[in-house]
Amino acid sequence: MKITSRSLLRGSLAASLGFFAALSASPAEAGCPITFDDPISLGNVFAEARTSFAVWSRLVNGDIATCGGPGATCWMYRQQCLIGGGGSKLINVDDDSGYGHYHLSFTNPVLTNPATDCLVDPGDGKGSGFGFMGQNGQCVAPVWALEPRQVNSHVSDQWIKVWNGNNPSAPAPFRMTKISVGSMPIQVWYRRVPDGLWFHWLVLAANTTFTLDMQLADEVLISGADERLVGSFEIKGFEVL
Numbered sequence: 001m002k003i004t005s006r007s008l009l010r011g012s013l014a015a016s017l018g019f020f021a022a023l024s025a026s027p028a029e030a031g032c033p034i035t036f037d038d039p040i041s042l043g044n045v046f047a048e049a050r051t052s053f054a055v056w057s058r059l060v061n062g063d064i065a066t067c068g069g070p071g072a073t074c075w076m077y078r079q080q081c082l083i084g085g086g087g088s089k090l091i092n093v094d095d096d097s098g099y100g101h102y103h104l105s106f107t108n109p110v111l112t113n114p115a116t117d118c119l120v121d122p123g124d125g126k127g128s129g130f131g132f133m134g135q136n137g138q139c140v141a142p143v144w145a146l147e148p149r150q151v152n153s154h155v156s157d158q159w160i161k162v163w164n165g166n167n168p169s170a171p172a173p174f175r176m177t178k179i180s181v182g183s184m185p186i187q188v189w190y191r192r193v194p195d196g197l198w199f200h201w202l203v204l205a206a207n208t209t210f211t212l213d214m215q216l217a218d219e220v221l222i223s224g225a226d227e228r229l230v231g232s233f234e235i236k237g238f239e240v241l
Helices: 002-010 014-017 039-043
Strands: 018-020 032-034 053-055 057-060 062-068 079-085 087-096 101-106 118-120 129-134 151-154 162-164 176-181 186-192 200-202 208-211 217-224 234-240
Touching: 032 039, 032 087, 039 079, 162 234, 176 186, 176 217, 200 208
Parallel strands: 018 200
Antiparallel strands: 032 234, 053 101, 057 062, 079 087, 087 162, 101 151, 118 129, 151 234, 162 217, 176 208, 176 234, 186 200, 186 217
């Protein structure tokens, strides 16, 4: 997948099919928010991403286990969305660069402050996770699936793929109508259906929420706007229709 995404977005095909997309100046239709804090979705990530790592996960004998890679029965973060009018979407947020993970980073300050955070093992066989120091000096485990998150890439040139449905070989159409960018500018590409043409926003500024004039797509790809930057880009959330 890493080679496919990079050759598509950087090669001659991108030059011929990559059209500049537009930001919308009109009010957007209300969409379903994906803010990476849905308890059911976080509970379906292996170990509730308790160390922030979102890895390929799957259901095995009623429990969430790791999975070897992308496929119809594996996911990283997926959230069921109910859209106005009775529609439903299953939104998947996957690594598309072959790293095998990205980070669902905690945004609760007590879990990110070196003065208060710690590691705690609840003894469930899935390892330690971030906790906070209690009044008795012991590390306390939060309910990890209830802790708000944001996506942090592994590196600035990682590609994150967003798609709809439960079959990656035949994703269902959707639209991303808003995206909230963290501390590093990002680029966003989408593949329009049914003609397969790619459109893009090459630089969406940091610390800004954008309303996107996106047409129906079967795949959205997100990466840092400048891969030379050190660090990770952040996706605080987005909305879909």
